[in-house]
Amino acid sequence: MNIPKIILASKSPRRQELLRLMDMEFEVVLKDVDESYPEGLTPQEVAVYIARKKAEAFDETVGDEVMLTADTIVCVDGLILGKPETPAHAVEMLQMLSGKVHKVITGVCLLYKHKYNVFFDVSEVFFRKLTLDEISSYVAQYNPLDKAGSYGIQERIGLIGIEKISGSYTNVVGLPTEKLYAQLVNLNK
Template structure:
């Protein structure tokens, strides 16, 4: 497989890439993540994924660079990472008993060329009590996560229903990521280890 670079410091994205057998290195991208005026949430996450991938690809010619971005969207408004515990509690209270969208975009860049894909998953929360919101925020888990929760962690108990890609909610849609790599000539399955012992 051609050398792949993950343009993200997210440990969750690294774990997901490892899960599907991709060998990669990590080179976080540093870009301005401020939404543009009147920018739609889907356009925003796709733009950030593309900008992350291209920002790193320019320094590593010939290598495949994977960029990704995830946003939690409620009633067309983006819920980013909370800046403090009060904001985290307010976000979780808004999500309580509602259905929101988790939009994750991925981008695969090589040189100046970049292919992107946007995956939207519908997530429904059950109603949350003030006490459990407070207990969850006190764990610190929500503080570095879009929408103030991690579905792969303690926050998973809040999810009543999910329609779409679970891995995209975690941070990287595996099926779409594998498809992008395959279209670039790097099908991940060709590099899976075999349990069969070699015959002499």
């Protein structure tokens, strides 16, 4: 396998763990990037737009490595849910997801030799109806302010609330590893 070293521009411990599980050699480098986006984009376009915007911040500093950036959003009833701003906002988001199907969309950008390779993945997540007590105790215990849609699939609310997933599990975690691997092995082709 001839994959160049990866620079991961993400503080997400979940993305880091997924790369470790894939036996990928990587280092983490961070920059603050404005994650705003123009109005009128589809949810898929938003995820890809932000992932590319994050990669553009590194364009002049990347050598022979692959800069990997990603952005995950949750979409329900036509609304894009990013990361909650407060615990109360997290509770509100989880109430919106309760008893419904929502989409988790991760946009990924691979910056390699000044070329941008962008792609995305979409998974559908089916949540059972959650009680306010289940939601409130989750938010208090897990502090999901760093998670799109206010939840982690691998944490309590995901374990007790998700009835079914259609699509990639790792995409819901925050990085579609199947698609990522395919893109990485074809970088030099």
